[in-house]
Amino acid sequence: MWGLLFLLALTSVAFNLNAQIFRPVLTAVLPTSPSIRDQPGPATLPQQRIGWDSAAAIANAEAARRGWPQRPVARISLAREQGFYMVRLGRLHEAGFGPAAVFVAMDTGRVLATERGGEGKAGDVVDALVYPIHSGQIAGLTGRILICLTGLVVATLSVTGVIVWWKKRAPRVAARHRARSKRPSIETGSLHAAE
Incomplete structure (x- = not known):
């Protein structure tokens, strides 16, 4: 039980103090790739010319271009201050790292970045594990039940x-x-x- 509680506490720090503690420690200890989330937003807020459906279509086209298996859109969110959509492809709460992400510019529709759990440098893999461990998603339904019991x-x-x-x-x-x-x-x- 103590091991699970320690993991939940650690991942809670990653969620609540990401920029202040977790990310600086992670980048100091392990090699990480630059993340689009770490970049400052544009000086002037771009206009939202691309709609939600268009962002989903662009993300699906990018996934096909990269040879990723065709997956449904699990979630779309708009980071208005940073000027992009984050489109999650896959099923929410599926076992493992969870859905891949495609970042689409809200003004031009250009693909800005992609993220797929388990890929990249060691720090990227650890960062991608935060939510799956905290939610129990890493082990599927069994893991989610275990986290609930905890x-x-x-x-x-x-x-x-x-x-x-x-x-x-x-x-x-x-x-x-x-x-x-x-x-x-x-x-x-x-x-x-x-x-």
């Missing part, structure tokens, strides 16, 4: 931890109350000193 275990540990703390707190509070009631007051102590 989440339930964490929630259970949190609840039982509070219960144990509460049970241990009650005797300590009672002992403090008994100690206060047995302690002589200042006035009683001064009376004895006068006698």
